[in-house]
Amino acid sequence: METLGFLMDGFAVALTPYNLMFALFGAFVGTLIGCLPGLGPANGVAILIPLAFTLGLPPETAMILLTSVYAGAMYGGRISSILLNIPGDEPAMMTCLDGYPMAQKGRAADALAVSAIASFAGGLIGTIGLIMLAPVLAKFALTFGPAEYFALFLLAFATLGGITGKNPVKTVVAAALGIMISTVGIDISTGTQRYTFGVLELYEGIDFILAIVGLFAISELLFFVESRMGRGRDKMNVGKLTLTMKELVMTIPTQLRGGILGFISGVLPGAGASLGSFISYTLEKQVVGKKGKFGEGDIRGVVAPEAGNNGASSGALVPMLTLGVPGSGTTAVLLAMLISLNITPGPLMFTQNADIVWGVIAALLIGNVLLLVLNIPLVGFFVKLLSVPPMYLLPIVTMVAFVGIYSISHSTFDLYFMVAFGVAGYFLRKLEIPLVPIILGLLLGPEMEKNLGHALVLSDGDWSVLWESPLAMGLWIVAGLGLILPYLVGPLLRRRMNAAMKENPVSD
Amino acid sequence: MTGLGDRILGLGLLVLAVAYGWAAQQWPEPFGGAETVGPETFPTILAVVLAAGSLYLMVKPDPDAQWPLGKSAFELVVALVVLVVYALLLEPLGFVIATTLAVGTLSWRMGAAPKPAFITGLLSAVVVFVLFNYGLSLSLPAGLLEVH
Numbered sequence: 001m002e003t004l005g006f007l008m009d010g011f012a013v014a015l016t017p018y019n020l021m022f023a024l025f026g027a028f029v030g031t032l033i034g035c036l037p038g039l040g041p042a043n044g045v046a047i048l049i050p051l052a053f054t055l056g057l058p059p060e061t062a063m064i065l066l067t068s069v070y071a072g073a074m075y076g077g078r079i080s081s082i083l084l085n086i087p088g089d090e091p092a093m094m095t096c097l098d099g100y101p102m103a104q105k106g107r108a109a110d111a112l113a114v115s116a117i118a119s120f121a122g123g124l125i126g127t128i129g130l131i132m133l134a135p136v137l138a139k140f141a142l143t144f145g146p147a148e149y150f151a152l153f154l155l156a157f158a159t160l161g162g163i164t165g166k167n168p169v170k171t172v173v174a175a176a177l178g179i180m181i182s183t184v185g186i187d188i189s190t191g192t193q194r195y196t197f198g199v200l201e202l203y204e205g206i207d208f209i210l211a212i213v214g215l216f217a218i219s220e221l222l223f224f225v226e227s228r229m230g231r232g233r234d235k236m237n238v239g240k241l242t243l244t245m246k247e248l249v250m251t252i253p254t255q256l257r258g259g260i261l262g263f264i265s266g267v268l269p270g271a272g273a274s275l276g277s278f279i280s281y282t283l284e285k286q287v288v289g290k291k292g293k294f295g296e297g298d299i300r301g302v303v304a305p306e307a308g309n310n311g312a313s314s315g316a317l318v319p320m321l322t323l324g325v326p327g328s329g330t331t332a333v334l335l336a337m338l339i340s341l342n343i344t345p346g347p348l349m350f351t352q353n354a355d356i357v358w359g360v361i362a363a364l365l366i367g368n369v370l371l372l373v374l375n376i377p378l379v380g381f382f383v384k385l386l387s388v389p390p391m392y393l394l395p396i397v398t399m400v401a402f403v404g405i406y407s408i409s410h411s412t413f414d415l416y417f418m419v420a421f422g423v424a425g426y427f428l429r430k431l432e433i434p435l436v437p438i439i440l441g442l443l444l445g446p447e448m449e450k451n452l453g454h455a456l457v458l459s460d461g462d463w464s465v466l467w468e469s470p471l472a473m474g475l476w477i478v479a480g481l482g483l484i485l486p487y488l489v490g491p492l493l494r495r496r497m498n499a500a501m502k503e504n505p506v507s508d
Numbered sequence: 509m510t511g512l513g514d515r516i517l518g519l520g521l522l523v524l525a526v527a528y529g530w531a532a533q534q535w536p537e538p539f540g541g542a543e544t545v546g547p548e549t550f551p552t553i554l555a556v557v558l559a560a561g562s563l564y565l566m567v568k569p570d571p572d573a574q575w576p577l578g579k580s581a582f583e584l585v586v587a588l589v590v591l592v593v594y595a596l597l598l599e600p601l602g603f604v605i606a607t608t609l610a611v612g613t614l615s616w617r618m619g620a621a622p623k624p625a626f627i628t629g630l631l632s633a634v635v636v637f638v639l640f641n642y643g644l645s646l647s648l649p650a651g652l653l654e655v656h
Binding site: 009054055167169170172173176177179180183187189191192194205218221222224226273325387390391392394395396398399401403406407413415416419422423426430431432433448449452453456457 | 513514517518521528531532535540545546547550551554557561562563564565570573575576583584587588592593594595596598599603610611614615617618619620624625627628630632633636640644646648654
């Protein structure tokens with residue numbers, strides 16, 4: 001009941017006209033980001049951070065804006081899956097399987113409408129799960145000591161590659177690089193200058209916002225330049241809406257199953273939205289059995305992965321809000337916003353910044369309603385935007401990134417730094433070094449070092465304290481499994497996912 | 509030899525790890541005497557982890573990626589030069605002119621015809637400039653267009 005009271009307070013925050021306006025704006029921009037070619041959710045949220053920062057938005061408004069963008073991007077990803085058979089982002093991959101065949105049969109409008117409804121149901125279920133689970137987890141997390149936190153951070157890095165990740169060693173290397181970058185600057189506990197080489201700009205450390213924008217936005221531009229995919233796509237015809245009430249009612253159990261499964265895989269470390277939509281789709285196929293026409297445009301094949309992926313995106317907020325440990329790239333970028341607003345993420349946030357946490361959660365609920373309302377009538381508009389050629393779009397996005405970074409500090413030094421990060425990001429992506437652990441390392445590095453220090457001071461220099469308590473031990477074991485499992489299970493799962501894609505006769 | 513990219517990367521990272529770890533040992537002892545966790549403890553751990561990872565990459569590299577050659581490589585260098593020059597000229601030329609040139613050149617090199625490319629650049633520059641300077645009252649450099 002206590003939770004309900006907090007949620008009401010959250011609604012009071014989120015429903016002020018000012019915040020509501022930003023939620024609407026965020027939902028709209030998020031859908032755009034999700035459906036535009038070459039702008040993933042993590043990328044889009046990253047570009048908006050400096051803008052939210054320079055606008056001087058109050059913390060709760062800034063967070064509401066970015067969470068709405070996040071939720072919106074998950075909605076937007078499905079549009080190009082259905083119409084073009086090209087997933088807007090990775091979790092939208094499974095939506096292609098039945099979404100595209102539906103579009104080919106001239107039922108694109110139906111697929112878009114039903115997937116918007118499924119996204120809404122998934123998002124709603126996920127948010128309800130978040131409301132129920134987050135306070136409990138936050139209370140539990142209050143019992144964590146520094147040693148447990150240290151182990152938890154390791155767990156976050158170990159599982160970030162995900163079950164489907166390719167080479168765990170590259171995840172480790174990326175995480176180490178990110179944490180190393182975060183050690184540049186004056187050491188907080190002793191005041192020693194580390195790796196500053198006497199350069200004044202480095203004394204305060206490297207601003208992670210410009211690193212994030214550089215790594216994501218600039219490297220994306222370079223990738224597009226290289227692949228020369230500048231041309232736009234042909235205009236799409238959506239057709240008329242023929243969806244019947246009966247069909248919609250038929251999909252309700254699918255929506256529930258997909259949303260719940262998605263939420264669970266969103267909360268679990270290392271699973272994420274891609275696995276959420278994959279599991280939802282596979283389970284749906286099993287449940288429906290031979291009666292379904294999966295792969296040939298079965299409506300439930302569109303509903304299941306969409307509900308799953310949106311449930312997962314709300315689920316992924318649970319570890320980010322309660323533990324301060326994000327489980328995905330986009331939630332890592334949201335964490336960056338929190339840190340730069342001077343809010344310490346973690347269980348204490350639920351007591352110290354209750355208005356922000358519950359404001360964000362309420363905004364997520366409102367955002368889902370807004371998104372549903374936006375997505376059904378405006379789908380034609382978003383579809384038109386799909387044909388905007390990247391050759392115009394990406395230079396403008398790059399320019400916006402420049403403006404954002406420049407307006408934080410009014411220093412061109414930061415711009416060169418951002419370009420340098422972009423070039424580094426390009427090479428790292430070419431070498432298949434994942435960028436998300438780097439970002440997470442940048443963000444969590446200082447906290448990790450602080451907790452290591454505290455733990456060792458408390459134990460008088462005895463290193464075994466780091467794995468002595470049963471909880472810490474458990475976290476170490478899961479972290480170890482997170483690194484080893486991808487070796488054993490990863491190839492199998494990836495083969496299944498590919499097989500599911502190939503079974504589909506229309507992959508042209 | 510296959511996996512050359514990863515081997516070179518591994519070598520580079522190993523050099524980085526050694527340099528990083530070595531630098532950490534050079535710092536003077538902090539004021540108040542050494543503790544169990546000094547400023548060098550954490551970087552030393554990181555250096556070891558990175559060194560181990562880089563050795564693994566050199567021993568068991570992944571297959572190579574497709575690296576751009578010829579024209580694509582040239583276009584990448586052009587894009588990069590545009591970005592650096594954009595940062596360089598942003599303040600002296602002012603936002604509108606620098607942006608028109610940068611966005612225009614990038615669009616053009618990505619395959620747009622020159623005229624629409626530079627018109628896109630000009631339009632986006634003016635819109636963002638007006639929005640920031642008048643709408644959000646964040647000042648972007650006016651440069652040459654400044655009215656004295």
